Amino acid sequence: MRLASTFLILFSLTSICNAQTGRPMLPGKTKMPPRSFLQGMPTTKPMVEPTTLPVAKDTSTEQSSENGWYLSPHGTIRVLVLFAEVVYDKNPGKDPQADGAEHWPKGQLPRWKDNVFDPQQLKVPKALVTRYYHDISLGRYVVLGDYIDHLFTLRESEYPTAANGGSANALVIKEANKLPAFRTAHGLTPADFDLWKDGAAVGMPKTPGADDPHSYDHVMVILRNSSLTHGQGSTDPGSSGKLFGYESDTQSRFGGMNALPFEILKHEFNHLLLGGNNFHSGGGNAAQFDSYSLSVQGGWSMMGASSSSLLTCSGWDRDRLGWQAPNAPFLINARDAEENPVNGDLDPFAGDTGIFLLDDFVTSGDALRIRMPFLPEGEYQQWLWVENHQTYALNGSPTDRFHWEDTNNPCVAKARPGLYMTMQIERDIKSGRDLRRQRGLPPAFDGLRALRPRTYGRHLARHLPVRWPDDRLPEGPREPAQRQQRAGARGVR
Numbered sequence: 001m002r003l004a005s006t007f008l009i010l011f012s013l014t015s016i017c018n019a020q021t022g023r024p025m026l027p028g029k030t031k032m033p034p035r036s037f038l039q040g041m042p043t044t045k046p047m048v049e050p051t052t053l054p055v056a057k058d059t060s061t062e063q064s065s066e067n068g069w070y071l072s073p074h075g076t077i078r079v080l081v082l083f084a085e086v087v088y089d090k091n092p093g094k095d096p097q098a099d100g101a102e103h104w105p106k107g108q109l110p111r112w113k114d115n116v117f118d119p120q121q122l123k124v125p126k127a128l129v130t131r132y133y134h135d136i137s138l139g140r141y142v143v144l145g146d147y148i149d150h151l152f153t154l155r156e157s158e159y160p161t162a163a164n165g166g167s168a169n170a171l172v173i174k175e176a177n178k179l180p181a182f183r184t185a186h187g188l189t190p191a192d193f194d195l196w197k198d199g200a201a202v203g204m205p206k207t208p209g210a211d212d213p214h215s216y217d218h219v220m221v222i223l224r225n226s227s228l229t230h231g232q233g234s235t236d237p238g239s240s241g242k243l244f245g246y247e248s249d250t251q252s253r254f255g256g257m258n259a260l261p262f263e264i265l266k267h268e269f270n271h272l273l274l275g276g277n278n279f280h281s282g283g284g285n286a287a288q289f290d291s292y293s294l295s296v297q298g299g300w301s302m303m304g305a306s307s308s309s310l311l312t313c314s315g316w317d318r319d320r321l322g323w324q325a326p327n328a329p330f331l332i333n334a335r336d337a338e339e340n341p342v343n344g345d346l347d348p349f350a351g352d353t354g355i356f357l358l359d360d361f362v363t364s365g366d367a368l369r370i371r372m373p374f375l376p377e378g379e380y381q382q383w384l385w386v387e388n389h390q391t392y393a394l395n396g397s398p399t400d401r402f403h404w405e406d407t408n409n410p411c412v413a414k415a416r417p418g419l420y421m422t423m424q425i426e427r428d429i430k431s432g433r434d435l436r437r438q439r440g441l442p443p444a445f446d447g448l449r450a451l452r453p454r455t456y457g458r459h460l461a462r463h464l465p466v467r468w469p470d471d472r473l474p475e476g477p478r479e480p481a482q483r484q485q486r487a488g489a490r491g492v493r
């Protein structure tokens with residue numbers, strides 16, 4: 001059973017002299033606790049128990065991706081949600097869903113209103129988005145939320161731009177201020193939505209605590225039937241006006257015409273953690289956005305969207321945001337043959353060879369990142385990420401499966417437990433005085449290229465014995481990127 005729970009990666013580069021095994025272990029190495037997550041039937045119990053974590057104070061003057069872009073990816077945040085619909089009393093023919101839908105009847109709050117965020121931290125997160133952040137962050141990031149217990153109605157006759165979901169926040173706030181009192185479904189107060197101080201610069205440390213006066217950390221508007229229809233939306237830092245007397249630090253708006261708009265919600269919120277549109281990747285990219293290498297579509301990442309494969313995060317995401325399991329000594333953590341923790345960030349041609357075990361990526365955080373050899377200074381460096389996704393069927397993580405898989409549509413095969421690999425091309429700078437300008441490169445992450453499972457063997461067979469010993473360079477971009485970051489400071493999509 002134990003062997004079945006891990007994947008064994010063997011690097012034996014015998015053609016290179018003095019091949020060694022792994023990097024040194026930490027002093028006082030300890031055996032990992034028994035892993036039971038593969039010994040039973042599928043479970044929804046997360047393997048990393050939620051804990052209240054202290055937020056480390058960073059006094060550096062450099063930007064770091066681990067601080068997050070506009071929001072911290074650590075600690076606890078609580079999102080204030082406002083649900084709204086448009087009444088097309090001037091142009092009834094333009095209503096994209098005039099009769100409502102079963103999941104969101106006209107004139108009511110959506111039926112899934114309590115499945116977006118948990119209002120309070122639970123030992124086992126229940127709501128979809130809260131659970132997603134718990135799982136991808138290995139319990140490091142707690143994203144809670146609650147909603148105003150009222151459906152806001154935007155009438156075209158009162159607001160000529162009501163149908164334009166992209167500018168809905170200001171109108172919904174106007175409507176909300178007509179209510180006699182601030183009332184959320186779970187009885188929270190504005191102070192409960194102000195857990196972080198506003199005003200930290202992008203990439204700089206964020207300070208936990210309340211603003212004076214209060215400022216909501218994030219106000220999210222979800223519309224039933226606007227121009228955003230379904231799966232569209234945007235986010236930006238700032239406020240669209242005082243809501244019961246308080247501004248917001250960040251805000252967003254989404255169309256939820258067909259269901260809980262999970263994919264666009266996570267994509268946009270993840271922008272606030274990672275960066276602008278130049279971070280589009282893993283099924284969330286488009287030709288007009290910065291992308292000097294692949295994963296324009298396909299692959300998986302926090303920035304994945306409609307064309308992602310897995311819904312969960314990638315090892316690159318976790319490395320970028322500083323998410324590691326509480327018991328993992330390395331940010332990219334793996335195990336040696338005796339199951340002791342070892343650094344999974346490998347440079348085989350510098351001696352990082354040996355036998356490596358990978359536990360389930362989602363629940364243990366294990367991953368390998370293998371540096372590609374023979375790329376001289378000045379060329380984009382490349383790494384192969386290896387992750388063992390045991391998938392929802394075995395680890396119970398609701399998002400460790402293919403996008404659309406849960407529709408049971410026969411044309412979508414279920415993700416199979418096993419090794420998933422992706423290429424990182426450059427995109428490795430995590431800190432600096434100005435991350436955006438370093439080396440003229442945007443701090444983008446779209447240099448991830450997913451490898452299709454069936455091509456692993458051929459890919460490795462072709463590249464390992466043939467290309468590497470011949471000292472020929474793998475194909476890849478040669479010209480330095482000259483592009484400037486296109487994502488503005490405000491408004492990413």
Ligand SMILES: [Zn+2]
Nearest residue numbers: 277280492493
């Ligand atoms: Zn985006």
